[in-house]
Amino acid sequence: MRPNIRPGRIAVHIALVLYTILAIGPIALILINAFKTRRAIFSDPLGFPDARTFTTIGFDQVFTKSDFGLYFVNSLTVTVVSLGLIILIGAMAAWALTEYRFRGNTIIALYMAIGIMVPIRLGSVSILRMMVELNLVNTLTALVLVYVAQGLPLAILILGEFIQQIPRDLRDAARCDGVSEYRIFASIILPLITPAIATVAVFTMVPIWNDLWFPLILAPGDGKQTVTLGVQQFIGQYVTDWNAVLASLTLAIAPILVLYLLFSRYLVRGLTAGAVK
């Protein structure tokens, strides 16, 4: 402890608690009011639901008037498939770029890095045109392809740095044993990069799950909506039904909330580790 710069710890905690309330208060309010009757939402918005005010009518509305379950499955499918492909394909490329010296190595690495700074969104006009030609509009495949292209650059950067830290001897030992390059990748590198997956997940999974733009442009109908788009469309339609609006928001928040609280340790670590490099 540095006694001479030690500030009033109580003041620090007051500041942090106040800001924490500001940060999670609105979210908490939505969750609390989703389980209350319309009358209670307005008369006592800050109160917890009790026996008199508790209701799940909003949730009933959401489930009868929309395909929320389907949206959820869509989001899950798109996110998981995209993340899986990003990690596999990204690891392969990161491995090739960090392990082998070949003509064009640096240029390819720079080429891949363009995508970190330039948002793929700006190519939407052409992406939509391509998807129309490929007959992929209103399919989850279109979303997966775009998200993989979007997530690859950063994933390659992060995985590349991670692969670099794997001791060289490990691969050279395998080479001395006559193991093929493919097997080295599959049975040595892939298992060793599992810790980096958390980091890659923070940077790729969350933006994919939360995205509105590409679902809106590439898959806005035909029951291919993701949760984000589904909620947006639902609320647009039932904007005056407070119970339904709050319930739909709660349904969108809840899975992320649970996952986040379960894995926040890894996510936060990934984020700070990413910054240290």
Next chain:
Amino acid sequence: MADVSLHGIAKSYGVTEILRDIDLTIDDGEFVVFVGPSGCGKSTLLRTIAGLENASAGELRIGGKRVNEMPPAERKIAMVFQSYALYPHMSVYKNMAFGLKFAKTNKADVDRRVRRAAEILKLSALLDRKPRELSGGQRQRVAIGRAIVREPSVFLFDEPLSNLDAALRVNTRLEIAKLHRELGATMIYVTHDQVEAMTLASKIVVMNQGRIEQVGAPLELYHNPRNLFVAGFIGSPRMNLIKGQVRSVSGGSVTLAFTGAETSVDVVPGTLRAGDEVTIGVRPEHMADAGANTIALEGRIDAVERLGEASYVYMKLASGDDVIVRSPGDVEAAPGGRYTAHLPGRALHVFNAAGQSVQFGK
């Protein structure tokens, strides 16, 4: 210039006691080295003197003034950190001038002091460089320069040589000693390396587990260690320790039995009784030569280290005790062979079962 005195200094974090009941007086102009194994509290003690840690109890005086409540900058101290702690974004000049900015020193004075320090440390050509453009030894000198410009009464060094390679370490050690002579300031120096302690200190403070084990001039500690810890810590290779027993006592003289032999030693009267377990300590360089009063101890050679001017013979005595003998450089010895160590009548250290010297103060 100032003296430093500590009375009953203690430091604890919760229930963990880092320092207990430290009493120490450091005279003006002394070069004091805190030495001890890692975790013994020596760095914490230094940081407490600096004001970077608060003492939980006791009183700390610098130049006769109580400084417990004073921030570091007002204590007239300067500190050289193990990692050098140079500000990476500032030039060498700015690194050295940084502290003076807060002391409200005028520009001309700052410039004069920085240039003088740079001259002393041969840094004049490097003043515009950033720390990352310097070698390890140069960084180390900048760190010392930063201390010098503050013109402190007390210099504090926290293991300043541990990040340097062996050759540079010897050089810098000599430079620090020279600096001490030139500046005449009080210096407190922390190290875990007993060679640094022996070569630099006018007074060594041996610490262990948050306590001071012994304070004294280097040779005093070498020749009269107060207890087993100091005996084992000071000197390289370490003092040989052999188990023994008191056979008989007659006034200040006791007869000890050990590894099949007997010898008489003078001790402080009344400290030992017949039958007491004791540890006999003898330095490796005292065991090579046969003489009038020596006792020959036979053993098998485990290893021989040849340094050129001397050879260290590692051997196991019949009793099972391991001893090291500093023998002549060209001694004929090989692992597996037999060797004879010679236990001298004098230069024996005797410690009681509690590890305390029974000769101390005699």
Next chain:
Amino acid sequence: MSDITASGVQPAESVSVRSRFPVHVAVFLAPALAIYTLFSIYPLIDTIRLSFYTGDESGARHFAGLANFYTLLTDPAWSGHFWNALRNNLVFFAVHMVVQNAIGLGLAMLLSLPRLTGGSVYRTLLFLPTMLSVVIIGFIWQLMLNPLWGIAEKILSAVGLGSFFGPWLGQETTALITISLISVWQFVGIPMMLIYAALLNIPDDLLDAAIVDGAGPFSVFWFVRLPLILPTLGVVSILTFVANFNAFDLIYAIKGALAGPNFSTDILGTFFYRTFFGYQLQVGSPTMGATVATAMLIIILLGVLIYLFGVQRRLQRHTF
């Protein structure tokens, strides 16, 4: 950047050791290169190409040179909206730079205090809004600020600021700032985390040295910590810039594609969307959409280049 020149040299010595472009390297790289090129780089280039064409009613396209850009910047039907969106976008970005980075820095400073009890709990909770969808956040704040529900007014009244409350999202003068602040509220976790990590990276010895040198808490911050986290602030700034000039979801969720009231919350992202898909009676135009996208691309690239060559070079990264 210097790597480019180096790459011309490197292969010379490694070619003799390994084959020029081994098959397995191609296999490892092919999937990533294919997907990335096809669905990221090609659309971007095609979009730029498209911005030089116009389409007529029959759907045929003609090369038009810079005519679209000329229209965008000077035609009264377009330029007003474009400049308005650009101006709003700059305001949006400025609010982020000032408020988001200031709060993020402040929180990071508090969180990096040594031995702070409950630090990880604060970190987790403060970062929570960042994890949620922008759309969800937009709706949450729309409800919070809804005068009908009146919850924001009630809370403000509780601390004596009731009279200050207004329908902020509905007023032309306040809507853009309000939306910017909502976005700041959501994303403050990112600068907070990055700066927090950077602060932890500064060795304790350095801060101790500054204290021994006589620096007070403010001086330690101003002369030691701040200069050392400047590179991180640079990274945060460029990330914010790219994200802001590419933003769309929040305004679309709260205000719809028309970015009302009276386009006062229109930024480049919503302008691009309207241009491309059309709105009300206006028919969407892929070529004009591509033109707007290209303009956005140029703005973002300009920002990135200014950062890379103007800012980043001056921000020496420090290794300790």
